[in-house]
Amino acid sequence: MTEILKGVDKVTFEVLRHRLWQITDEMAIMLKRVSGSPSTAQVHDFMVALYTKDGEILSGGFGVPWHITSASAACKHVAKKFASSIHEGDTFLLNDPYLAAIHQSDVYLVTPIHHMGKLVAWCANFVHVTDIGAIDPGGFSPRATSVFHEGMRFKGVKIVEAGELRTDLFDSIIGMSREPGMVALDLRSQIASNNVAKTRVADLIEKHGWKTIRAVMKGLIDFTEKGFRARLSELPDATWRTVQHIDILGKGYRIPLAMTKKGTDLLFDFEGASPQSPRGLNCTYWGALGGVMGAVFSLLCFGFPWNEGALRPVTVVAPEGSIINCRYPSPVSISTVAGTISAANGAITTISKMLGSSDKYSHEMLAVGNGCSCVIRQAGINQEGAYYVSGLWDWLSGSSGARSYADGVDTSGGQAGIMTMMQATNIESTESTYPLLYMFRGQSADSGGPGKFRGGVSGECCFTVYDAPEKRIDLIISGWGVEAAASTGLSGGYPGSSARFAMYKASEVEPLFKKAKITTDLVGVKAKVEELPPQWAGELSEGKYMYLRWAGGGGYGDPLERDVELVRADVEEELISKDAATGIYGVVFRDGIPSVDKRATLAKRKILRSRRHGEKIL
Amino acid sequence: MRLSEYVEGIGTGKKLRIRCRSCRKFLSDSRRHWKEKVPHKEYPLKRAGSLMSASTKYVLREFYCPSCRILLDSEVVEPGEPFLLDELKS
Amino acid sequence: MGYSIGVDVGGTFTDCVVISPDGSIATGKSLSIPDDFSEGVINSIKVAIESLGEKPHKILPQTDYFCHGTTVAENALLTRTGAKAGLITTRGFEDTILIMRGKGRIAGLGEEAITHPVMTDKPIPLIPRKLIEGVLERVDYKGRVLTPISKREVSTAIDRLKKQKVNAIAICLLWSFKNSSHERFVKETIHQMDPSIFVTTSSDLVPVEGEYERTATTAINAYAGPVFSSYLGALTRKLRKNGFKKQLLVMQAYGGVLPASVAVERSVGVIESGPVAGVIASQFLASKLGYQNVIAADMGGTTFKVGLIRSGTFQYANEPTIAQYSMLTPRLDIVSIGAGGGSIASIEPLTGTLRVGPQSAGAKPGPICYGVGGEEPTVTDADLLLGYLNPDYFLGGRMKLQVQKTMRIFEEKLCKALKLDPLQAAEAIYRIANSQMADLIRKVTIERGEDPREFVLFSYGGASPVHSCSYAPELQIAKTIVPATSSVYGAFGVVTSDVIHEYLLSDHLTVPAEPGRVSRIFSDLEASARDDLQADGFGSKESTISRLMEIRYRRQVHQLPVPVPQKHRLNSRDLAQVYADFEQLYETTYGPGTAFREAGMEIVHFRVRAVGFARRPPFVKTIGKANGGKASASGRRKVFSEKDEAFVMTPIYDLKGFKPGNKLVGPAVIETPVTTVVVRSDQSAEMDGYRNIILTGEEN
Structure with missing residues (x-):
C-alpha cells in the first residue's frame, strides 16, 4: 500500500x-x-x-x-x-x-x-x-x-x-x-x-x-x-439491472440500466434507453456520467476523498441519440432533473443491489428517494411592482429511500435522496419576497414506499397568488414521475409515491380564501381540479390554487415483514394512513386510538400472504 | 452467499442453486433464473399506496417465494416487459 | 461592595471563582452531579470559600453578585429527558418542525457526514406528531389577519394536549412576529385552562422571520423549560438557605447574563453557554490588556473550539444549530472540531497513513496514559511521550501518567504500520492535530473576512497551551496569551459578564422608511429596556442602551446589523446615514460589487440591547520587583523540539515560582497542576502584571 x-x-x-x-x-x-x-x-x-x-x-x-x-x-x-x-x-x-x-x-x-x-x-x-x-x-x-x-x-x-x-x-x-x-x-x-x-x-x-x-x-x-477497488473486490462479480421511466407529454421513456461488476471494475450500461425526446428532458453524455458518479461517490466512496480515483474503475455507456445521451442540437434544459436524475436513480439502485449481496456492506444500501423532479419556476411582477424571475424549492424538502436496517429519512432534503445538502426555503421568506400565499405545506402520509423498512415520506404544498399587482404570475413546471414511480424500492420494497401537479380553480365556488375559512387541506374542497402535466408553462391567477406533491422514498423488503409496532407508530405519527396499515401492512386496529389487534393482524397477514400466487390480474 | 435480503446462492458455477433466505426453500438452479421459476403477479401501481399514479402504463410486478410467500422482489415496469434479471458471473 | 461569585457547571467539573471585595481571587473545583446539578454548585462554592478560611453562610449574605453558567438545559435536550411538550401552530403547517426545511439531516455536521449520506438521520423529534396541534388561523406577510382565530378551536387543541398530559406547550404561528395577537390569545387561553403548564410563544422568544427556525427555537425552549425552571428553583432555595439575598444571574449563549426570573422563561438561551464564558473571559482580559482582536481557542478533552473577538466585541453565529435543529436566538459564534486531548489516532488501513479524530476517548475510557481503561492512542498520550506533559505532576501529581503502557500501545497500534518509533509516531500525531487546529482557525477567520495575523491568540483549556506554540506561528499569529485563570476560565468568564437584555421587533419597512415610525419603534423597545435595567438595579450610569437596525437588500438573503443614533426623534437625514452605513458595511463584509442594489433595501429587524455593567472586581495589577528578571527553572527533562526535530534537554518551570515581569527564552515548559505551557526554541515567554503568560515569536 x-x-x-x-x-x-x-x-x-x-x-x-x-x-x-x-x-x-x-x-x-x-x-x-x-x-x-x-x-x-x-x-x-x-x-x-x-x-x-x-x-x-x-x-x-x-x-x-x-x-x-x-x-x-x-x-x-x-x-x-x-x-x-x-x-x-x-x-x-x-x-x-x-x-x-x-x-x-x-x-x-x-x-x-x-x-x-x-x-x-x-x-x-x-x-x-x-x-x-x-x-x-x-x-x-x-x-x-x-x-x-x-x-x-x-x-x-x-x-x-x-x-x-x-x-x-x-x-x-x-x-x-x-x-x-x-x-x-x-x-x-x-x-x-x-x-x-x-x-x-x-x-x-x-x-x-x-x-x-x-x-x-x-x-x-x-x-x-x-480504496474503491478494494471495496469492489469484496463484492461478487455480477450484473444487476433496473429500469427508470420518465413519463411526460403522453409518452413514456425507458431508461434501463445494467451494471456489471467484474473484478475491481464497474460498467454502467444504458443499452436500450428510449430515443431522445423532442423536449429538454434529455441529457448529454455528461449528464449520464454525472448522474452515475453522483451515486458512486455517495454510496461507494465514503471515507475517501471524492476525486478522479473514484472515476477510474467506472465506465459509463449510453447509446447515442437516446434520452440519456442525446445528439446535438436536442434540447437539454431540464436534463439535470430528468435524464441525469434518472441515471442517478438507476445507479443508486444497481449499486445498492450489489451492496445487498454482501453481509459486510448490506447496511450501506439505499433505495431511491425524491426520485423525480418537481421544479417550479415563477416570474412576474412582485408586490413591489418589479419584474422578477425565481424558483420555488419546496420539493427540495425531499424524501429518502429506505435502508436495509432502517426507514428512509422523511423529508430529508435534496435530489435522488443522496443530495442531503440541498434544502427548501421557509414559507415566510417565500411569501415576503414573492406575491404568493400558501394554504399548507406538510408531510404527505402514505408517500413513503411500503416495505419492511418504509421509504421516507415526501411532502405536499398548495399556494395561490397574493398581493400581485397584475393578479397573476407565470409558472413554469418541469417535472416528471406523475404516471410512473421514480423512487423505486429494494428487495421487494414498494416504490415511493408518484408526484402530482394540479390546479384547483375555485371560481365556481366562493374563492377559497375570501370565506373567513381558508383551506388547509383539499379534502372536500368543491373546486374544479385540473391535473397538470409535469411539463407545463401557464399562469397562476387569483382564484387558482397550485397543488404540488413531490415523490416519496422507495421502500425496502416485504411490507408484511414490517414490525407491527413500527406500523402502529407510523399511524400515530400520521406517516401512514390506517387504510394503508391494514391493506398493505396487514395491521388491524381496534377502534379508537391506534391499538393493534394482534390476533386480527396475524390473521390479516395470513390472508394477504395466501393471495400471493402467480397470476396476471391486469 | 447472500444475494439480497430474501435470496441467497448455494454453491458456484454450474452447481449454483438459489434459495429463499426466509424459509430455505430452493427456488432454482443455474439453468434458469429464479425469477422465471417463482410465482409472480402484476398489479396496478396503486397497490403500493393511494398516492400512486392510477395510470395503467406501468405496473408493480411482484415475485414470491412459492413456499413461505415472502415478497422476494418487486419491479416497476411496463406491463409484460421482460423481468429485470440480476445475474451472477461465475 | 461585597463578594462576587461565578460558577461554571460543566459536564465533568463544576468550577467556582470567588472574588473578595479587595479583588483577591479564590477558586474551587468539584465534581458535577448530573442527578442534581445544584448540589454540585453548592459543593464548588464550599471548596472555594473554605480555601479563604471562611464558611458559605458567612460569605453568601455578603455576596452582591452571583452568576453561573449551567449545562442543565442542554443535558435535558441531549439525553431527551426534557418536558412532555406540545406544540400549537397554524393549521396546514403542523409538520414544519418535522420537515426542518429538509436540512435537519446534516445541519451542523461536518465532512464525514456529508460524504456518507446513507448513515445520516434527522434528530429524534422533541415533540412527536401527536402532540402537535394545528389551529385554524392565518396572518399574512404584512401582519394582516386573514382568518381570525377561534376560541373553540384553541380550547379543543389545548384539551387534546392536556389529555395527553403535556406539562409544556410551545406556540408558534405563521407571521406571529408581524402580528402576535393570535399567539397571545392562545397563551392566555392556556393560562385560563391550566396555569400549571409551562408556555412559551415564538413572538415573545424570537420574533424573527423564518417559521422553521422560529418553531424549533420555541419548541426547544418549551422542552427544556420545566427542567431548567425546577433546577433554578432548587438552586435558589439552597442559596437562600445559606443567606444569599440578591438575584441569581444565569449565563446566556449570546454572551451576557440574565436574572433568573427572566432566564427561566428562556432556557434555550442557556444551551451551550459553557464555551461562551471562555470567550467573555477573553474579552474582559483583552480589554484590560488593550487588545482589540482576539482568537479565543479552547482545547478540551473531545473538541477544539474557537471564538473571535473583533474590535473588542464578540461575534454572533450566522446559522447556529443545537443538536441539528437550527436556532434563532442569538448565540456567540463558536466553532468546534473533534480535535481534543482525547482525540484518537488510528491508521487508515489502505494507505497506512495516520488519522487523528474525530473519534474521541473522552474522559472515559480516556487516553491510555490516564490508566483508566483507555486502549487507543490519543493526542494527550502523544503530548506525554513528547515530554510536554510531566507524568508525575498531572493534576498536581494526583494522577500518575503511565508512560510505559502508552509506549507499548503506540508500538502495537501505530508503529508497525507507520514504520516509526513511538516517539516519532507521537510527533506525527502532534503535527496532525496542530494542523487541524490551524485549519479551523484559518476557516473561522477567513469565513468572516478576517486575517488571522491581525489577532492575538488566547489559549486556554487543559491541553491548549501545549499545542498553540505550534499552530500560532503557522498562522503567523505573533502573540499568544495563556490566561492566569485558565483552570477556572469559564467561572471567571461568568463572573465578569455583563447583564444583557435583547429586545427585537420585526417589521419589514421598505427603505426609505418613515422616520416617525422608526423613532416610535425604538422608543417603545427602549421603554421596556429601561424598566428591566431598573428592575435589575442598574442606574443610568451603570448601564447603556444601544440601537441597531438589521437591513438587507431585497432578494438577497444576508442581513446586517447597523447602529442607529440614540435620538428621540430621528429625521430622514439620520436614517439616510444609517442606509449609507449599511451599504458600506455590506461591501466590506461581502466584498465589492456584492450588493443587488436594483432590488432596493428593506429594514427587517429593530434591535435594542440593554447592558447593565457587571460589578467587576478591582482587577489588581501586580508588577514584580524583578522587572524583566529571569525566571528560574525548577528542573530539566528531555522534550521534543519542533524546530530541531529532536528531543533536547529543556528547562522546566513551575508557574508558582514565576513572578510578574519574569521572562524566559525557549525552549521551555511551564507547568501548573492543570495546564502545561510549551515554549518553542524560537519563542520567548513573559509573565505580565496579571500573571498571564505571554508568548511571542523570535524577533527578526
Whole structure:
C-alpha cells in the first residue's frame, strides 16, 4: 500500500488531505457570501471542486455531485482549446452542455492555477444562475424543442483576462438575461470563489513545495482508487439491472440500466434507453456520467476523498441519440432533473443491489428517494411592482429511500435522496419576497414506499397568488414521475409515491380564501381540479390554487415483514394512513386510538400472504 | 452467499442453486433464473399506496417465494416487459 | 461592595471563582452531579470559600453578585429527558418542525457526514406528531389577519394536549412576529385552562422571520423549560438557605447574563453557554490588556473550539444549530472540531497513513496514559511521550501518567504500520492535530473576512497551551496569551459578564422608511429596556442602551446589523446615514460589487440591547520587583523540539515560582497542576502584571 505514497511523508499527506477539503469549503462559503441569492445561499444549488493540471478531479467539495465530473470535462476542454493562451489570472466561462455542462443554467467558471509561471491545477465551480435568457424564464424550458431555445451557450470564453474582468463580455452576458442584476451577482460570486481557491492552493505550494504537493495530489487520487477497488473486490462479480421511466407529454421513456461488476471494475450500461425526446428532458453524455458518479461517490466512496480515483474503475455507456445521451442540437434544459436524475436513480439502485449481496456492506444500501423532479419556476411582477424571475424549492424538502436496517429519512432534503445538502426555503421568506400565499405545506402520509423498512415520506404544498399587482404570475413546471414511480424500492420494497401537479380553480365556488375559512387541506374542497402535466408553462391567477406533491422514498423488503409496532407508530405519527396499515401492512386496529389487534393482524397477514400466487390480474 | 435480503446462492458455477433466505426453500438452479421459476403477479401501481399514479402504463410486478410467500422482489415496469434479471458471473 | 461569585457547571467539573471585595481571587473545583446539578454548585462554592478560611453562610449574605453558567438545559435536550411538550401552530403547517426545511439531516455536521449520506438521520423529534396541534388561523406577510382565530378551536387543541398530559406547550404561528395577537390569545387561553403548564410563544422568544427556525427555537425552549425552571428553583432555595439575598444571574449563549426570573422563561438561551464564558473571559482580559482582536481557542478533552473577538466585541453565529435543529436566538459564534486531548489516532488501513479524530476517548475510557481503561492512542498520550506533559505532576501529581503502557500501545497500534518509533509516531500525531487546529482557525477567520495575523491568540483549556506554540506561528499569529485563570476560565468568564437584555421587533419597512415610525419603534423597545435595567438595579450610569437596525437588500438573503443614533426623534437625514452605513458595511463584509442594489433595501429587524455593567472586581495589577528578571527553572527533562526535530534537554518551570515581569527564552515548559505551557526554541515567554503568560515569536 505504501507505494501509492511514494515520496510523500505520511503526516504531510494527512495534513494536506484535510487542507484540500478546507479549500473547497472556503470556495463554497465565498459563493454563498458574495451571491446572497436564495438559490445559492439557502438552497445550495452549486458545486465547487479542484482539478489537476490535466483536469482530473482532485477534490470534489460540497455541492451537487453530478457536476464534479462535468466540470472536469470543462477543465479538460479549456486546457485543450486554449492551450498556450492560458495565463495566470485568467478565468473561463463555459456552459455548453454538449461540451461539459449539464444544462446552460449551470454556468461553469474555470480558473487555472499557476506556480512559477507553469499551469499546475484548476479550480472550478458552478451556480444555477437566475435566468439564462431561454424561451421560458428561469432556465428550465418545457417549451424548448432545440438547444437554441434554451438560452445563451458558451463554449469557453475568457471572462477574466490576466486578472481583469472583461466588462464588454460581462455586460453582454448579463444583458442576455431577464435578470441582469442577479446574474451579475452570480458570476461575481463564482469569480470570488475561484480566486480564493487559487490563492490557497498557491500558498500551499509555496509552503510545501511543488514536488510534495504534486506527489500528494497523485497520492490522494491513488488512495481513493485503491480504496474503491478494494471495496469492489469484496463484492461478487455480477450484473444487476433496473429500469427508470420518465413519463411526460403522453409518452413514456425507458431508461434501463445494467451494471456489471467484474473484478475491481464497474460498467454502467444504458443499452436500450428510449430515443431522445423532442423536449429538454434529455441529457448529454455528461449528464449520464454525472448522474452515475453522483451515486458512486455517495454510496461507494465514503471515507475517501471524492476525486478522479473514484472515476477510474467506472465506465459509463449510453447509446447515442437516446434520452440519456442525446445528439446535438436536442434540447437539454431540464436534463439535470430528468435524464441525469434518472441515471442517478438507476445507479443508486444497481449499486445498492450489489451492496445487498454482501453481509459486510448490506447496511450501506439505499433505495431511491425524491426520485423525480418537481421544479417550479415563477416570474412576474412582485408586490413591489418589479419584474422578477425565481424558483420555488419546496420539493427540495425531499424524501429518502429506505435502508436495509432502517426507514428512509422523511423529508430529508435534496435530489435522488443522496443530495442531503440541498434544502427548501421557509414559507415566510417565500411569501415576503414573492406575491404568493400558501394554504399548507406538510408531510404527505402514505408517500413513503411500503416495505419492511418504509421509504421516507415526501411532502405536499398548495399556494395561490397574493398581493400581485397584475393578479397573476407565470409558472413554469418541469417535472416528471406523475404516471410512473421514480423512487423505486429494494428487495421487494414498494416504490415511493408518484408526484402530482394540479390546479384547483375555485371560481365556481366562493374563492377559497375570501370565506373567513381558508383551506388547509383539499379534502372536500368543491373546486374544479385540473391535473397538470409535469411539463407545463401557464399562469397562476387569483382564484387558482397550485397543488404540488413531490415523490416519496422507495421502500425496502416485504411490507408484511414490517414490525407491527413500527406500523402502529407510523399511524400515530400520521406517516401512514390506517387504510394503508391494514391493506398493505396487514395491521388491524381496534377502534379508537391506534391499538393493534394482534390476533386480527396475524390473521390479516395470513390472508394477504395466501393471495400471493402467480397470476396476471391486469 | 447472500444475494439480497430474501435470496441467497448455494454453491458456484454450474452447481449454483438459489434459495429463499426466509424459509430455505430452493427456488432454482443455474439453468434458469429464479425469477422465471417463482410465482409472480402484476398489479396496478396503486397497490403500493393511494398516492400512486392510477395510470395503467406501468405496473408493480411482484415475485414470491412459492413456499413461505415472502415478497422476494418487486419491479416497476411496463406491463409484460421482460423481468429485470440480476445475474451472477461465475 | 461585597463578594462576587461565578460558577461554571460543566459536564465533568463544576468550577467556582470567588472574588473578595479587595479583588483577591479564590477558586474551587468539584465534581458535577448530573442527578442534581445544584448540589454540585453548592459543593464548588464550599471548596472555594473554605480555601479563604471562611464558611458559605458567612460569605453568601455578603455576596452582591452571583452568576453561573449551567449545562442543565442542554443535558435535558441531549439525553431527551426534557418536558412532555406540545406544540400549537397554524393549521396546514403542523409538520414544519418535522420537515426542518429538509436540512435537519446534516445541519451542523461536518465532512464525514456529508460524504456518507446513507448513515445520516434527522434528530429524534422533541415533540412527536401527536402532540402537535394545528389551529385554524392565518396572518399574512404584512401582519394582516386573514382568518381570525377561534376560541373553540384553541380550547379543543389545548384539551387534546392536556389529555395527553403535556406539562409544556410551545406556540408558534405563521407571521406571529408581524402580528402576535393570535399567539397571545392562545397563551392566555392556556393560562385560563391550566396555569400549571409551562408556555412559551415564538413572538415573545424570537420574533424573527423564518417559521422553521422560529418553531424549533420555541419548541426547544418549551422542552427544556420545566427542567431548567425546577433546577433554578432548587438552586435558589439552597442559596437562600445559606443567606444569599440578591438575584441569581444565569449565563446566556449570546454572551451576557440574565436574572433568573427572566432566564427561566428562556432556557434555550442557556444551551451551550459553557464555551461562551471562555470567550467573555477573553474579552474582559483583552480589554484590560488593550487588545482589540482576539482568537479565543479552547482545547478540551473531545473538541477544539474557537471564538473571535473583533474590535473588542464578540461575534454572533450566522446559522447556529443545537443538536441539528437550527436556532434563532442569538448565540456567540463558536466553532468546534473533534480535535481534543482525547482525540484518537488510528491508521487508515489502505494507505497506512495516520488519522487523528474525530473519534474521541473522552474522559472515559480516556487516553491510555490516564490508566483508566483507555486502549487507543490519543493526542494527550502523544503530548506525554513528547515530554510536554510531566507524568508525575498531572493534576498536581494526583494522577500518575503511565508512560510505559502508552509506549507499548503506540508500538502495537501505530508503529508497525507507520514504520516509526513511538516517539516519532507521537510527533506525527502532534503535527496532525496542530494542523487541524490551524485549519479551523484559518476557516473561522477567513469565513468572516478576517486575517488571522491581525489577532492575538488566547489559549486556554487543559491541553491548549501545549499545542498553540505550534499552530500560532503557522498562522503567523505573533502573540499568544495563556490566561492566569485558565483552570477556572469559564467561572471567571461568568463572573465578569455583563447583564444583557435583547429586545427585537420585526417589521419589514421598505427603505426609505418613515422616520416617525422608526423613532416610535425604538422608543417603545427602549421603554421596556429601561424598566428591566431598573428592575435589575442598574442606574443610568451603570448601564447603556444601544440601537441597531438589521437591513438587507431585497432578494438577497444576508442581513446586517447597523447602529442607529440614540435620538428621540430621528429625521430622514439620520436614517439616510444609517442606509449609507449599511451599504458600506455590506461591501466590506461581502466584498465589492456584492450588493443587488436594483432590488432596493428593506429594514427587517429593530434591535435594542440593554447592558447593565457587571460589578467587576478591582482587577489588581501586580508588577514584580524583578522587572524583566529571569525566571528560574525548577528542573530539566528531555522534550521534543519542533524546530530541531529532536528531543533536547529543556528547562522546566513551575508557574508558582514565576513572578510578574519574569521572562524566559525557549525552549521551555511551564507547568501548573492543570495546564502545561510549551515554549518553542524560537519563542520567548513573559509573565505580565496579571500573571498571564505571554508568548511571542523570535524577533527578526
